[in-house]
Amino acid sequence: MGGTSVAALRGVSLAMKAGDFTAIMGPSGCGKSTLLQLCGAMDRADSGSLRLDGRDIASLNDNDLTRLRRERIGFVFQFFNLLPTLSVLENIAMPLLLARQPEGQAFDKARALAARVGIEHRLDHMPAQISGGEAQRAALARAVIHEPALLIADEPTGSLDSSNGQLVLQLFQELNRDLGIAILMATHDQSVAAIASRTIRMKDGLMIDSN
Ligand SMILES: Nc1ncnc2c1ncn2[C@@H]1O[C@H](COP(=O)(O)OP(=O)(O)O)[C@@H](O)[C@H]1O
Numbered sequence: 001m002g003g004t005s006v007a008a009l010r011g012v013s014l015a016m017k018a019g020d021f022t023a024i025m026g027p028s029g030c031g032k033s034t035l036l037q038l039c040g041a042m043d044r045a046d047s048g049s050l051r052l053d054g055r056d057i058a059s060l061n062d063n064d065l066t067r068l069r070r071e072r073i074g075f076v077f078q079f080f081n082l083l084p085t086l087s088v089l090e091n092i093a094m095p096l097l098l099a100r101q102p103e104g105q106a107f108d109k110a111r112a113l114a115a116r117v118g119i120e121h122r123l124d125h126m127p128a129q130i131s132g133g134e135a136q137r138a139a140l141a142r143a144v145i146h147e148p149a150l151l152i153a154d155e156p157t158g159s160l161d162s163s164n165g166q167l168v169l170q171l172f173q174e175l176n177r178d179l180g181i182a183i184l185m186a187t188h189d190q191s192v193a194a195i196a197s198r199t200i201r202m203k204d205g206l207m208i209d210s211n
């Protein structure tokens with residue numbers, strides 16, 4: 001940053017298998033989001049190695065990285081990040097449309113998934129017209145519609161009240177169990193981390209504890 005270099009991560013090692021559910025905990029600024037962005041191939045590390053499906057991500061060019069993200073990774077963010085000018089249905093179907101699946105097929109799948117997360121009555125709404133809990137359920141449906149190997153979630157309940165947070169977490173658990181999608185979730189809330197099968201604690205860019 002400017003003339004100062006900030007070491008966001010100073011040494012992390014993590015392995016996940018299909019179907020794992022791992023929570024990353026630690027205080028603000030410890031490097032959780034940076035780690036998630038690297039694992040999601042949204043950022044490049046200065047050093048170290050990162051493999052997904054046995055492929056070295058660092059060696060991929062931008063086109064291959066884009067395809068990898070589109071096909072193998074799903075993202076859920078704290079503030080939902082739905083596209084404001086698209087309907088809820090279009091938002092959920094977007095990963096399949098980007099992958100050039102036929103529209104009818106993409107929208108059918110989006111409707112089925114919307115029913116599963118309980119927002120089938122909001123499909124024609126715009127993101128600004130639905131509640132935070134509904135928006136996050138739509139974002140979750142969008143994140144898994146292409147059946148990614150890895151779902152990355154950065155503080156996914158951080159802007160929800162506790163009952164909506166619980167509902168969203170329950171859906172994470174179901175999708176992890178039923179679809180076998182590996183989940184890597186950052187949170188600073190112990191009760192959120194408790195639903196994961198494993199918790200890794202970070203401090204100052206380092207992993208300090210894992211169970
Ligand atoms: N783009 C950036 N430029 C400079 N420093 C950054 C940037 N992104 C993150 N950092 C710094 O890296 C560290 C880790 O940040 P982050 O991964 O966002 O932590 P967390 O998600 O755990 O709150 C913090 O000290 C933060 O200020």
Ligand SMILES: [Mg+2]
Nearest residue numbers: 032033034154
């Ligand atoms: Mg963060």
